[in-house]
Amino acid sequence: MITVDFRRIPIKPGHRILDVGCGTGRHMAETVRRPDTMTVGTDINGKDLLDARNRLAELDKIGEIRGLWRLGIADITALPFADAAFDLVICSEVLEHIPAHRAAVTELVRVLKPGGDLVISVPCYLPEKICWTLSKTYRSTPGGHIRIYSREAIQHLITASKVQLQGCHRAHSLHVPYWWLKCLLGLHRTDRLLVNTYHRFLVWDMMRHPKVTRFLEQLLNVVMGKSLVVYGRKSTLHPPSRQPSIPRHRLPSHLIG
Known part of the structure; x- marks a missing residue:
């Protein structure tokens, strides 16, 4: 499920792309198709990274990959990359999980080149608010969503880091009823016919x-x-950031690909 509209982003040969909180590699599966690029995906969940590696390996088998890629575990509030190391930074559905979300955005901007593009997605306010209202489990699950962003709040968070807004849009409205049904009928129940039918x-x-x-x-x-x-x-x-950083031409040794 691709959330980012890549038609809005100029990706050129030679670009370095960072997907923070890449999960199982849904957005990386798109960026690696761009010729002569390098995509780095990071996440704190090692199992998701293994799934991402398998996904990318399958794409490679059928000849869909035209760029280089790496994967590795990293903390969004302390990214192991040099200042201005990337031409594009993607952070999709991550900040709502992060207590220190201002520090996280500061890091995203630090590793981005001046003139580079930043894409951030978060759950929309109203559908998320309804999920919180319908299910206590949804709003209290460890590692789950700890805040709800209004459009103004997330835009202010981004512009406070000296990033100029280029636009926004909403996505995945057909998925909203599925989450409402899960919250209403039991978030972790697997025997609900209506939920399972909608999932299919x-x-x-x-x-x-x-x-x-x-x-x-x-x-x-x-x-x-x-x-x-x-x-x-x-x-x-x-x-430029005053934070220590690794030399730009080097990637951390724990990255896998």
């Missing part, structure tokens, strides 16, 4: 991409998109 529909939709559901989702995204995706560009006047 979502899988079918993601595999087939029928025009009718693509059109319907675009209409519904305006009012009930599940994710808010914000695009920004780092100021070319952004001062």
